Amino acid sequence: MSITSAHKIPESVLVVIYTPALEVLLIKRADATSFWQSVTGSKDSLDESFEQTARREVLEETGIDCRHGTLLAASLHDWHLENLYEIYPQWRGRYAPGVFFNTEHVFGLEVPQGTCVSLSPREHTDYQWLPWVQAADACFSSSNAEACLLLPRMVQAKGAA
Numbered sequence: 001m002s003i004t005s006a007h008k009i010p011e012s013v014l015v016v017i018y019t020p021a022l023e024v025l026l027i028k029r030a031d032a033t034s035f036w037q038s039v040t041g042s043k044d045s046l047d048e049s050f051e052q053t054a055r056r057e058v059l060e061e062t063g064i065d066c067r068h069g070t071l072l073a074a075s076l077h078d079w080h081l082e083n084l085y086e087i088y089p090q091w092r093g094r095y096a097p098g099v100f101f102n103t104e105h106v107f108g109l110e111v112p113q114g115t116c117v118s119l120s121p122r123e124h125t126d127y128q129w130l131p132w133v134q135a136a137d138a139c140f141s142s143s144n145a146e147a148c149l150l151l152p153r154m155v156q157a158k159g160a161a
Contacts (some may be wrong), residue, residue, distance in 0.1 A: 008030040008042045013054040015039040015107045024135035028126040035140040050105040058110050063118030081106040081153050083143040106147050
C-alpha cells in the first residue's frame with residue numbers, strides 16, 4: 001500500500017466540541033445529509049501530529065480557533081483514545097487501493113456557551129448544540145456516539161488532573 005498526496009491518510013481525529021453544560025456541537029455533512037457528527041478529519045501529512053490535525057480541522061470545519069496562542073488553545077484535550085474502524089464503502093475511493101481501515105484519535109474541546117460557529121459549506125450544511133445524551137443518539141457514527149457518552153467521565157477526569 002502506498003499513500004500519495006492524491007489519497008487520504010487513514011489516520012484521523014474526532015473532536016467532541018462541548019460547553020460547560022455538556023452540550024455537544026454536531027455538524028451535518030454536505031455529502032451525506034442525514035449524517036450528524038462531531039468534527040472529524042484526516043492528517044494532511046504523515047508527520048502532522050494528531051493534535052495539529054485536531055486544531056486545524058476544528059478551525060476549518062467550525063471557524064472555532066483553538067490553535068496555539070489563542071484563548072481556546074488550552075481547552076483542547078487529548079482523550080488518549082483511538083478507534084479502528086472500517087471505512088464506509090462510499091468513501092473508500094478517497095484512500096489508496098487496499099486501504100479499508102482508519103485509525104481515529106479522539107479529543108475534546110470545551111468552549112464557552114454561545115461560541116459562534118462558522119461552517120465550511122463545502123463540508124457541512126447545518127449545526128446544532130445538543131445535550132450529550134441526545135448528541136450521542138443523533139450521531140451516525142458509533143465511535144462518535146460513544147465519545148459523546150464518555151463526555152461526562154472525560155470532563156470529570158480532566159478536572160481531577
